[in-house]
Amino acid sequence: xxxxxSFIKGAGxxxxxxxxxxxxxxxxxxxxxxxxxxxxxxxxxxxxIEPFGSKLNKTPQLNRMAAEGMKxxxxxxxxxxxxxxxxxxxxxxxxxxxxxxxxxxxxxxLFPKDPHGLNPKxxxxxxxxxxxxxxxxxxxxxxxxxxxxxxxxxxxxxTYFGIPYSNDMWPLMPGSEEWKAAPxxxxxxxxxxxxxxxxxxxxxxxxCKRFTDEAVAFIRDNRDRPFFVYLPHAFIHHPxxxxxxxxxxxxxxxELDEQKMIQxxxxxxxxxxxxxxEEVDWSAGRILETIKxxxxxxxxMVIFTxxxxxxxxSSNGPLRGHKGTTxxxxxxxxxxxxxxxxxxxxxxxxxxxxTMDLLxxxxxxxxxxxxxxxxxxxKNIAPLxxxxxxxxxPHQAFLYYKGNNLQAVRSGKWKLHTNGxxxxxxxxxxxxxxxxxxxxxxxxxxxxxxxQAREDLDDPKNCRPVGKNMNPQYLVPLEKEDERHNHKxxxxx
Numbered sequence: 001x002x003x004x005x006s007f008i009k010g011a012g013x014x015x016x017x018x019x020x021x022x023x024x025x026x027x028x029x030x031x032x033x034x035x036x037x038x039x040x041x042x043x044x045x046x047x048x049i050e051p052f053g054s055k056l057n058k059t060p061q062l063n064r065m066a067a068e069g070m071k072x073x074x075x076x077x078x079x080x081x082x083x084x085x086x087x088x089x090x091x092x093x094x095x096x097x098x099x100x101x102x103x104x105x106x107x108x109x110l111f112p113k114d115p116h117g118l119n120p121k122x123x124x125x126x127x128x129x130x131x132x133x134x135x136x137x138x139x140x141x142x143x144x145x146x147x148x149x150x151x152x153x154x155x156x157x158x159t160y161f162g163i164p165y166s167n168d169m170w171p172l173m174p175g176s177e178e179w180k181a182a183p184x185x186x187x188x189x190x191x192x193x194x195x196x197x198x199x200x201x202x203x204x205x206x207x208c209k210r211f212t213d214e215a216v217a218f219i220r221d222n223r224d225r226p227f228f229v230y231l232p233h234a235f236i237h238h239p240x241x242x243x244x245x246x247x248x249x250x251x252x253x254x255e256l257d258e259q260k261m262i263q264x265x266x267x268x269x270x271x272x273x274x275x276x277x278e279e280v281d282w283s284a285g286r287i288l289e290t291i292k293x294x295x296x297x298x299x300x301m302v303i304f305t306x307x308x309x310x311x312x313x314s315s316n317g318p319l320r321g322h323k324g325t326t327x328x329x330x331x332x333x334x335x336x337x338x339x340x341x342x343x344x345x346x347x348x349x350x351x352x353x354x355t356m357d358l359l360x361x362x363x364x365x366x367x368x369x370x371x372x373x374x375x376x377x378x379k380n381i382a383p384l385x386x387x388x389x390x391x392x393x394p395h396q397a398f399l400y401y402k403g404n405n406l407q408a409v410r411s412g413k414w415k416l417h418t419n420g421x422x423x424x425x426x427x428x429x430x431x432x433x434x435x436x437x438x439x440x441x442x443x444x445x446x447x448x449x450x451x452q453a454r455e456d457l458d459d460p461k462n463c464r465p466v467g468k469n470m471n472p473q474y475l476v477p478l479e480k481e482d483e484r485h486n487h488k489x490x491x492x493x
Contacts, residue, residue: 033133033226033366034339035300037219037291038358039284040089040230042082042141042166042237044334045310047317048277052334054315056270057277061285062336065304069338070347070385074425076354076398077308078377080323080330082143082166083109084401085307085355086232090124090144090155092359092370092378094401096457098122099466100144101404108324108403110145112169112184113474117145119467120154123371125359126228127156132368135222138162140211140232147469153191157230161190161214164475167204167234184474194475205241207234208276212283216290223294226366233283235276238312242275246282250275269313288338298341301365301385305335305355320431326400326407326417327431337385344387351393352410357381374464397449399457406457409449414439416446 046052049059051066052073078088083103084095095101100118103110110116118124126136138152140162145151152160163186170186188196188210198204215231241247251271284304291300309316309330311323321327337343356378363370364380379394400408408417413426422436422443436443456462 032299035227035229035291035296036129036362036366037215037229037287037300037302038089038231039280039287039302039304040086040140040232041280041304041306042232042234043308043310043314043323044236044277044280044306045314045316045322046319046329046332046334047315048236048273048310049281049334051336053317054277056315057274057281059278059281061281061288062304065284065288065302065336065338066346068340068345069302069336069343070349070387072335072337072353072384073348073350074352074393075305075333075335076331076352077306077333078331078354078356078399079401080308080325081108082141082237082307084403086143087118089307089355089358090118090126091122092125092356092376094356094377094399094457096401096404097375097377097463099464101401110143110165112146112165113472114145115147115469115472117147117150117467117469118155119465120149121467122155122464123374124155125362126152126230128359128363128368128370129226129228129366130156130158132363132366133226134366135218135225135227136230137215137218137222137227138230138232139215139218140207140230141166141234141237142232145467145469146475147472148192149469150467151189151192159191159218161188162211162232163187163198163207163234164189167198167207167237168239170198185476187475189475197476201239201241204234204239205243205247208279208283209243212286216286219287219290219296220294223296228362228366229287231283231287232307233280235280236273236310236314240269240272240276240313242272242279246275246279247272250278273313298339301337301339301343303335303337303358306333309333318429324402326402328415328425328429331400339385343385347387349384349387351384351391352395352398352412353381353384353393354378354395354398357394361385375462397446397453399449399453406450406453409446409453411446411449414442414446416443416450418450422446 047054049062077085079085079095084101087095087098087100091098104114104116130136136157138157138160143165146164186198187194215229291297309323316329319329321329360370360378360380361382383391398410413424415423415425421434423431
């Protein structure tokens with residue numbers, strides 16, 4: 001029987017089993033601390049890019065990134081929807097541990113003027129790296145609370161430019177009787193100030209370029225010091241439209257009717273999806289070329305991944321399920337890692353790793369301090385990323401949560417769902433053949449992990465409070481008081 005303390009710490013490679021000194025010895029070519037860039041795509045499926053098998057979308061920049069770096073084929077987010085997934089990335093913790101497994105009430109995510117958000121007392125990747133001397137910038141969709149104390153600049157980022165929540169939380173979102181229009185405009189913010197309003201789909205089509213331009217400018221401005229860039233794109237979240245050059249390349253032009261988008265033909269939906277994926281590829285290429293142009297490639301780690309699985313015209317490849325589910329298609333993400341001369345070129349890692357691991361890994365490589373006054377669920381995956389011989393996942397077990405409810409657990413090649421279904425992911429990545437009857441010992445072992453997880457995360461003493469604002473306000477004042485209503489129901493978030 002594995003006790004709870006051992007479960008939390010994990011087996012295999014412990015969080016600090018490879019210290020910063022030893023790891024940095026592998027990166028001795030670096031003249032300073034390494035830079036970190038995270039490209040976090042919204043709703044991209046496992047099979048949406050060519051390195052992960054797409055035959056529809058052309059992604060030459062990501063192909064190059066894979067050829068020059070590593071594919072991580074068992075890389076997970078900690079939730080299958082936006083807000084909890086982003087909370088896990090920022091804090092290195094399961095969303096339930098930081099109070100953001102769900103939005104307020106029964107909502108799956110946070111909405112405009114939500115009283116909840118990421119607690120300012122939490123330590124984030126940005127705050128840890130900022131304390132270690134890094135310049136830190138966030139450019140894109142935040143979605144961890146839109147009240148002042150929840151915004152990126154109160155979570156360790158020196159600068160922020162982006163939208164505070166999902167791009168469908170606006171008056172022009174897809175409409176039907178069960179879809180209520182969002183109660184406020186979609187603002188673009190610089191730091192804590194609204195500087196623009198996204199008025200229509202033409203404005204939405206410019207978001208990828210605007211965020212990329214800001215990130216590139218930040219990299220150029222901070223070329224002489226270590227930096228952390230978090231680029232969480234609004235693409236490829238619904239409603240979808242890319243810039244004209246990408247729309248034209250993806251197929252025949254088609255006017256978008258936001259009120260009827262859900263009912264539009266599959267081809268039209270795929271056309272817009274392809275256009276956005278190919279513009280995201282352009283964005284990744286522009287970031288990499290800027291880093292190369294500045295002579296920073298051998299000193300910069302870039303991670304490309306998604307916040308959850310895809311849906312509505314997206315492809316999850318061989319995986320079962322989609323966004324919002326705890327099948328592999330909801331939480332296993334197409335992930336690339338690039339650091340020329342340090343991460344082995346044209347390599348593949350199939351060991352279990354997660355977005356939660358980025359906080360301790362970046363902290364160790366960047367000379368920061370991982371908090372010791374709280375549980376951090378992420379582990380140091382530098383040995384995996386650096387291609388060390390025989391490196392194994394530091395995760396004894398990985399937990400699949402949907403909201404506050406545990407749905408499944410993975411250990412090694414085995415995945416057990418709470419309904420008793422067991423899958424060998426090594427042989428059956430699509431979770432088609434339930435092999436529970438043939439593997440009673442595996443069932444017993446994985447059930448113990450589930451019991452230990454519930455003992456841990458179902459106990460309020462082991463979880464930290466969500467941030468609360470007792471007098472939340474809309475970022476943009478409403479013109480009509482009677483437009484103030486709750487927007488509750490959408491699977492797009």
